[in-house]
Amino acid sequence: MFSGFPNAGGYPSFPRAGGTTRSESSSAASGSGSGQNAGGTPQFDIFEWHPAYQSCQRYFLDHAQHDNGVQAVAALVNICLPFQWTTNPIVNSTSPLPHSAGPASYNPPWPRPGPVMNSRGQPLTVWVSLVPYIRRLIVTGMDREGIMHGFFGDDWRKGVGPVHECERRNYLFAAKSVGWAKVKYQYDMSPHESVPFLKPLQDVQLAEIEGAEKTWSQWLAMEDWMVGPRAPDVDDPADDGATRRES
Incomplete structure (x- = not known):
């Protein structure tokens, strides 16, 4: 009963370089417009998207953050990776999640002394938001395909692609709304993780x-x-x- 949210979360439906969006492709394949609502707006299926996003989270925590190339990019754009957090670092996707684990973490209202299993006996992924990293790559002009793949894995287009497109649009809106100093302020995360430089949106x-x-x-x-x-x-x-x- 939740399938087919139209433009859920404001995620855009325009095609990226190299093809149409998933919602447009599924609608065209059906031939009946089932991928659209009554008003013709492409729909966003959160249950199709969410597993891919979780896959990106696991890849980022288990592999990417320990890669020398990803660490070099993170250092250049001045953002700490989860294992680098000075308070309660997160080294992989099944780490116990302590309170106040970092600026992009979520603290559940129940204790988690160790890895928690789902109904299939698989460990649940620690929830770390990927949005701060996507935003930092965008505003520094580093959100190229190779870097996005290096940070978020093979599923990055399905998993973080919609978020990436939405945040690119938000960057355009920020630039249109206020001046450079205020745009930079909006993307600074803390005195220690401020944006070192801003670049115009790339590959538009x-x-x-x-x-x-x-x-x-x-x-x-x-x-x-x-x-x-x-x-x-x-x-x-x-x-x-x-x-x-x-x-």
């Missing part, structure tokens, strides 16, 4: 820009309370994308 596709423009226009409409029954008709070909105000 036209579809990516157009998708961001459409979503930005929707946000401008939100600022003017042009939502719900007052929302502009975004599918109107005569609409120039600007916020329309009622007279």
